[in-house]
Amino acid sequence: MDGKSRKNIKLNSTVEIVQKHHQRIGELTEGIVKRILTKSSSHPHGIKVQLVTGEVGRVKNVFI
Numbered sequence: 001m002d003g004k005s006r007k008n009i010k011l012n013s014t015v016e017i018v019q020k021h022h023q024r025i026g027e028l029t030e031g032i033v034k035r036i037l038t039k040s041s042s043h044p045h046g047i048k049v050q051l052v053t054g055e056v057g058r059v060k061n062v063f064i
Contacts (some may be wrong), residue, residue: 001063002061003061004059011034012032017057017060019057032051033049037050
């Protein structure tokens, strides 16, 4: 699923994010959502989340 819409992302769901320092190369990090940081219902670059590992980034893919 797409990570641009907040309704697609739930706490404890598995996602792939791109961290700020990896945006140019597009390296993705997989993890479990701890907190949803973006307040709006959508964002063109992906909803910003914090993973349980503490990493913060924008969601690119959501796994069901």
